[in-house]
Amino acid sequence: MLDIKLLRDQADHVRQRLATRGAGDEKFVDEVLALDDQRRKAVKEVEDLKAERNRSSKEIGALMGQKKLAEAEAAKVRVREIGDKITALDKQVAEVEASRDAILMRLPNLPHASVALGKDAADNPTIRTWGEKPTHAFKPKNHVELCQSLKLIDFERGTKLSGSGFLLYTGWGAKLERALISFLLDLHSTEHAYHEVSPPYIVGEHCMVGVGQFPKFRDQAYAVQEGNDASTMGKLYLLPTAEAPVANIHRDELLAESQLPVRYVAYSPCFRAEAGAAGLGTRGMIRVHQFDKVELIKIVKPEDGYAELETLVGNAEKVLQLLGLHYKVINLCTGDMGFASAKTYDIEVWAPGQNQYLEVSSCSNCEDFQSRRMNLRYKRESDGQNILPHILNGSGTALARLFVALVETHQQADGSILIPEPLQPYLKAERIA
């Protein structure tokens, strides 16, 4: 959520930055400001009335103490009228405030000044590349063929169980998935000093609101219901990313400055309805309803936010370097950025069998956009002020696509997969054949 004070003080700036996203949200700024103005006028009025009621009620108490009952009764009648006005005005304030916040909650974050202007993915500048596209002395197979020939995934039976977009990992496929998860958790918790956590996979609505998934992207989530009790429907949701629970760990807390920076790493499966998304229904692992991911979350002082974003991307890149996978880092342009983010780097890994780059990580600084939504602050030591920290998230990394890049890159002419050396202790094998 954007700071209402920023909209009041720098409306033109907010409009201009929102416009760079190309979604037309800038037109809502005036609407928010009008409602805000309306709210403040009503608040002033009702608070003055409340002050008067408080004074009068005290006087009534004193009159009753002195047994001046007739005077007290007369005063009660007067104050009751004030009370009726207050009731009506309170309701009005609540309504106006709800209208204002409903719009505010749907406004995306402002892109950071360093983000490239652009319309869509075609305008995303490449920041750097690592390694090169591997050259195979044979025509590389795609992951679907490899998974079938090595029996890593049973696509048909996955679909039989849960419909299209769900995977049944089998044998070495299941072991490889498990090995990757352990490898990633160990790398980030040991080498990169993230604190490992394992969150619930079902979260309350307030967590989804906190990270900015709701209210705007409600249709992308799987809602949960307890048995046939329809009243429980939508109180809880399957998480679309571990960001939802982990970024909310300290919601409604006032942290000490000495607690920062907070860095968490968590594994979770991710569930996405992918309503209306292209690529679902086709066989493969590129776009599915459930995939595994190891997520990195940071809560840091605002002045450290952007330096921390750079190291976050570096931590995710390290995964691909250790696994010997060619990738490029791109910066999402203003028109392609996610709702809550002020600046995002995507990491795209090369998949030879697909002959394309696949997005395996998205690293963002959401600045104080989420901390304001979830009421997370820290007390600054120098002046005792309560400050909204920056919250960052990054995939470190998503697994289904990492799996694809790994098997396609390290496939051999005989159809086997060579396992990169850092992963061998986890899989307890050097080759899948």
Add this chain to the structure above:
RNA sequence: GGAGAGAUGGCUGAGUGGUUUAAGGCGCACGCCUGGAAAGCGUGAGUAGGCUAAUACCCUACCUGGGGUUCGAAUCCCUAUCUCUCCGCCA
């Protein structure tokens, strides 16, 4: 799932309709004291909104959330959530 008891500030803990401006204690910050500490003594300190040049004053709200009764609610009523105890079920 059933029965009962609870939720008060950073922590603890009093308060059952109007001297509560939420006592007392612990902890915290500052000062006095000290060679330096501890102890002791003193002072101060919450969050959000409104009004403001102001992080000054003043006003409003906040005792888990929501709703109600009342001139007036931490206190009475309803409700949701969570915690604890016991019973049942269960990996």
